[in-house]
Amino acid sequence: MLMQEDIERFYRQDPKALNREDALPVFEEFKTLLNRGTIRAAEPASGLWKTNHWVKKGILLGFRLGVTNEVETVPPFRFFDKNTFPIKNLALSDGVRIVPGGSTIRDGAFVAASVVCMPPMYINVGAYVDEQTMIDSHALVGSCAQIGKRVHLSAAAQIGGVLEPIGSLPVIIEDDVLVGGNTGIYEGTIVQRGAVIGAGVILTGGTPVFDLVRQKTYRKERDRPLVIPEHAVVIPGSRQIAGEWAEKEGLSVATPIIVKYRDAKTSASTALEESLR
Template sequence: MSLEADVADLWNRYQDGLTAADATDADAKVIDEFLAALEAGEVRAAEKTGDDVTSWEANEWVKRGILLNFGLRETEAREYGGVTYYDVLPLRDTEDLGERGTRNTPDGTAIRRGAYLGSDCIMMSPSFVNMGAYVGDGTLVDSCDTVGSCAQLGENVKLGANTLIGGVLEPVEDAPVIVEDGVS
């Protein structure tokens, strides 16, 4: 089966009453593989379907996959920068960013699991990128910026300091906030 089919099957079982307590290791593997695909940019919460700026469609199955992480995982204590917080997931592993030329400054840059950051991005502190967000190559996320759930930022976007890009996770059929290539 494909990842999309696996997520659809898991979603249907979740809708039929599957809980975090009942989820199996195989179920966890599906949502872990799904998060890895989001972080690699292999799947996106929305995709461009035409040539004009309004030609974007939500990938409902991807948004459902994100929601499964909240429904089929237990909240637990986590550590980040000496601070204990409680969430269903740890923050995203950022070891791959340096080899792609992406910078993230310390003390306040938080990138959630399931977020994609392209090559040569700059993440200034403090900034936050939420699950399902896509940050294109060469994009600057400046100090005090937030990139919401499933937001899609194109290549070479320059967000000014204190910018909030809202997210749209639900309803799953609604397209998230889109910022096209080259916007600054």
């Protein structure tokens, strides 16, 4: 792909010697494709996820090319940011409902028609948010995070972003996942379709997850991110720390636990109010 070659070439150049006149039109075209969802920071590839490192390079190139200037807003608000990433210019016909009150979608993010955004929330560059997903108040969709169809990102759910290092996989939330309130999902974690992340669960690259049902432990390995299996219901738990002193002090560490796999009761407790959409 010619676009990929151009991005790689500009990315390799010394940022101080970058030819802005040549690079800016390529970056703008790149951003158009990102906005349309035609190119993605990560995409499904035969059941797994493949990171498109060059797409992340393209986004980083935008930061190198940008100069910080005043962003046009309604007074008294004033913002200052890189001119290469203005506020995404959505129209009524795009079909995304944005309730007023401090929400921003940064240019270079794909947001499908029928997505609902409750204020305040933020979607960063390179993120991909698919149809009928609800992004509730105080939720963050970090840079390059990939969010599937009919996902509910509950209030204050934090989906971490990842632009650097270039080789790292963004967080992936597959179709029909419920991400509960006050959760945090970081460092390339993959939540497979239909899973439920109970309120308050934190998942990072260093978090082991204990599966009570299958009696297995899931954790990030050198070449594989932490993967939460399809339909798993994860709740916050704790486990005792071994060792005489820790036991004497009664210490434990927080540990997400898979208590069950989705059943009719889970679906009832996670059902969304259709009339809100």
